[in-house]
Amino acid sequence: MQRSNENATAVTVEREGDRLCLGGSWTLAHYRALKRLLEHQPVPAGELTLQLDGVRALDTAGATLLANWLGAQRLQHWLVADRTLAPERRALLETVIKAVSREPAPPPRAAPLALVALAYLGAQVESLYRHFLQLSGFIGLVLQTLFSLLLRPWRWRMTALVNQIQETGFNAVPIVALLTFLVGAVVAFLGATVLGEFGAEIYTVNLVAYAFLREFGVVLAAILLAGRTASAFTAQIGSMKANEELDALRTLGLNPMELLVIPRVLALVLTLPLLTFVAIMAGLAGGALVALLSLDIPLGQFFRILADVPLRHYLVGLGKAPLFAFVVAVIGCMEGFNVSGSAESVGQHTTSAVVQSIFMVILLDAVAALFFMQVGW
């Protein structure tokens, strides 16, 4: 007689002649003990006779292990011949045998690693290309809808527009102002440190003024909007897509572009220049505070230097705002339309919208800086 015992309460397999006596709890709770036990047991050869009277509890996990160990076919043969088994155990074993002997899915074909890497690279490049095509297409669609609406003022969605302006513009004022105020102060400190070595602290004012009028005001406001609003657009439109609300709009003969996208794009195009103005003012205030407190430049002198800065620098900065706003809004909305059903997809596309719009804002700003430098503005 061969005997193996895991511990006092656990599972046993014993042989009495050609009979196999099982004992203990053949349940999920003892799965690991069972598995270890069966690994060291040779599979009995020849005619199989099982004795399950010692088994206190049997569930699908235990039955699966038994079926896998003995082989589903053999267990089935024994089950057919056996007359003593309790009906509920017989039903359980039969159900599990049927499940275990299902045809397994054909394993996926393995490709060489180099080929997989190459295919991955190809797929990425193709998806980038498709993405660019899609973005161009979407921009075209937005412009087309915009111009077709221009001639039909009775279809302007004023309520939605005003609502979006409040959401994306008005409610963003505190965070934009605070952030640019702090950056203005930091730039002033930086200027004071570097320029102070040449005894040219007074030019700190020029540094802050030029930086904020031309670049920082609009770029910071646009990046904040990309993080705050592009993500919101994607999540809003994406959940509507997941909930089939966009399809419902279409079947009602309504155009989601007109109802959802245009008010958002217009709201952003209208509010970003205003937010840029707020950002510039707050940045200058931050600079002025540092100039006053740590460089001893009185406010009067600060404003006199500011007044000498040509107006075109302000216009260069402000002129970029509608373009940035358009790009941020379009990317946010487009990613919303790309959402596919699941909660995870909403998250992925929201992330993607923020990353893309920040990238585009900085890229466009760099291109614009080059352009304005060449033109000499």
Added chain:
Amino acid sequence: MAADGKQTALIEVRGLCNRFGSNSVHENLDLALYPGEILGVVGGSGSGKSVLLRSIVGLNRPSGGEVRLFGENLLALSGRKRSQLEQRLGVLFQGGALFSSLTVRENVALPLMEHAGLGRADAEALAEMKLALTGLAAHAGDLYPASLSGGMVKRAALARALALDPDVLFLDEPTAGLDPIGAADFDQLLLTLRNALRVAVFMVTHDLDSLWTVCDRIAVLSQKRVLVADTPERVAQHEDEWVQAYFNGPRGRAAHTAARET
């Protein structure tokens, strides 16, 4: 009121009250679920069937009364004991509620890894068996929930509910949204599993065919309590107007005839 009063109930609901603001859904509701039975719960829309299910599994704290699972009050237990008790319950939500970021097989393997302490390979092998048990095709395990059909979602969600071999299975409208053939298959699957696993089933449903085919008892929720809970034949005899309209209306009669013929 039970078919066999001697057995101790797995679930006992006593004097349950549920109020949302000024709107009262349940008042002094009593209900019991016995081992190995399939209990169908019916009621008009808004009669609080889903709220009852959520109260029993502990997702909703009742305003009054008590729910005892296996003789214990779930909401009064400490976190660890509560988790142990919850592992004896399996819930199939109406929309499936499969985790969309995991494949079907990982969905089923998750509770096995978290609670039964299995390694990934063991858990996935066992999960594959559960998927086969609920009749899913072999390739479905690798799919994500988003690419499943309605019937496959129900089966995959059932496999997850059965992952830990629960003592009680809760089903919220399991056949809603399935075609008649799929719904009939699901009924047969439920009977097979009940007979094989000896699991008690608490099923909220509107499907008259299901009620006649699989239920041992039916509880009717009406007037904020359980109006009657008894065998389908006896419930159908109840004199209440709503019960009569439900079971002996044109659809109810057709379903009954169909169930008797099979």
